[in-house]
Amino acid sequence: MSAATIYDVARKARVSAMTVSRVINGGVNVDELTRERVSAAIAALQYQVNQAARSARKGTMRVGMLCGSPGAAYLSDFLLGATDQCSQQGAQLIVEKCGDLDSQRAAAARLIENGAACLLVPPPLCDQEASIQQLDDLGVPIVAVASARPAAHIHAVRIDDYQAAKAMMHHLFAAGHSDIAFILGDPGHAPAQLRLQAYLDAMSVAGMSTRAGRLAQGGGNYRSGLTAARELLDHPERPSAIFACNDDMAAAVVSVAQGMGLRVPQDLAVCGFDDMPIAASVWPGLTTIHQPVDEMARAAVQLAIDAIRDAGRPRHRVLPYTLVQRESTTAGAAH
Amino acid sequence: MSAATIYDVARKARVSAMTVSRVINGGVNVDELTRERVSAAIAALQYQVNQAARSARKGTMRVGMLCGSPGAAYLSDFLLGATDQCSQQGAQLIVEKCGDLDSQRAAAARLIENGAACLLVPPPLCDQEASIQQLDDLGVPIVAVASARPAAHIHAVRIDDYQAAKAMMHHLFAAGHSDIAFILGDPGHAPAQLRLQAYLDAMSVAGMSTRAGRLAQGGGNYRSGLTAARELLDHPERPSAIFACNDDMAAAVVSVAQGMGLRVPQDLAVCGFDDMPIAASVWPGLTTIHQPVDEMARAAVQLAIDAIRDAGRPRHRVLPYTLVQRESTTAGAAH
DNA sequence: CTGAAAGCGCTTACAG
């Protein structure tokens, strides 16, 4: 049988299609009892709005996305989540890549010209003040994704990087580590600064002043992780654990350690951040913080759609992270 | 002014909307002169079909995509191209991730249940015979993407991996290299075998029998590239160039070489394959083969849509690759 | 608070 239409629902609830439409669209001016009858009919018939028909009437809702780092590992997951959420809502996702500020301006202009009524801005763009400022002037709402400290006047979806890094530190403490080193991320990556701050605060609160040779600057990629790891592990007194600001660098640490004949995690515990595919594919698997990229993308799209439908105060959603325990910190650890 | 509708075109061409519709849909039974009048009107008015309205009438066309390696570097570019092409054609892209054969069966079933009328199958799935066989039984057309040797009875989009690798060999020959080593890719990656074959054939045709110690097995990722590079460069007589089966491994070769104090490209030329983001981000930049991932995705979607509209003989499209010359093979080379 | 009517832009039978 084919899908139920608004008329099926109307008949079952003994109202007009108009009233069903009102209920669906969160409309006001519907009697509470009527609303319940309609809702019950919708549930019974498993009615779903025909998005194509809706779009035919209202025009297609378009969500634009600015993409500043085309090679980013999280991007494909983000696109998966974003396109799916758009489909479900009958919206269309349009994406433009861009680099510097000038190209961003051009890309944003193209998105808007093509009908984007709201812009999604992932890192690193969402963390650059000049970038956000420029977008602000465009007159469409902005949704920052995974920004470290989103401005109050724009929408935002993120995790709490600070608390997540704290949680990781407590995991290491609980595993018996006290001499923990940290590899910093790309200086341009704002959330990385929060992670560093959490490391420093956790060490300080635990009464473990960070000794010299326990911090190394990384650049976020695997190669920079190799260099940083060598720097930390060449120290005469090795740390017992290394917390890398992301998984790529943590994977590099494991590789360097193993190259030096160290066993992970027995001789050196290693942990990362982000839970990118590499975290599960190296051996031993990396203990890390899972960022719910897919859900963040869906949430961002939903904020965008809500903002398009009825502009309201900017909303900030903080999604829960998960500490994923693998073998790089705990021998024989279960997932 | 708002976009032109089919009625605007009809009025301008002095025909009915019906006839315009026929022309748009490649319909038969239209007088040649009428068709020309209509086409002219379409061009003059810059008419574009309102996909939402069309979908409202015909139902939304859905293209399914099976995703077997969620972390793959090409995936985000592929999704970008595929979603964009789908939008333009008023189709919807739905994606399901999967792993082994059982999960593939389930994922494909879900796609079809959700309305997918054609399935896009990227690597590695499209190169596994069992995988294709299983999908064949589903009754929807299949489009293999970047398959090495696509079966004749399914649609396919790819580049000519063999010719591309040959071209790379000729580039190296032209740069004065004759003692060239090769790092093999993931054994499960079928196109990698074509690249190896091209290397072997090119060496043989050039009269340069491959000496011992000139082949190293890699796994496709950066780490395996490190190991393979060390193996090749520890040989008492070093090769003058290394051709890695993909960019990740080529980047690793550069790193190992530089760690040994070798200058790239003066002491060692290095090249990769695929033109992933890493190829441009390392120093020196990697000479590599550009795969037009975006266009391949668009072409795949178009084949899918054509197959849905009117099932015909399977079509195989071979897209042009590009040899991208960067600094890793030629000192001071321009892009 | 609720509904009858008209229309979004296109396509599907059905005539001629």
Place this chain on the structure above:
DNA sequence: CTGAAAGCGCTTACAG
């Protein structure tokens, strides 16, 4: 080869 009519499923004014 061409067109008038009806309808896809929904929403937008407009009444009441």
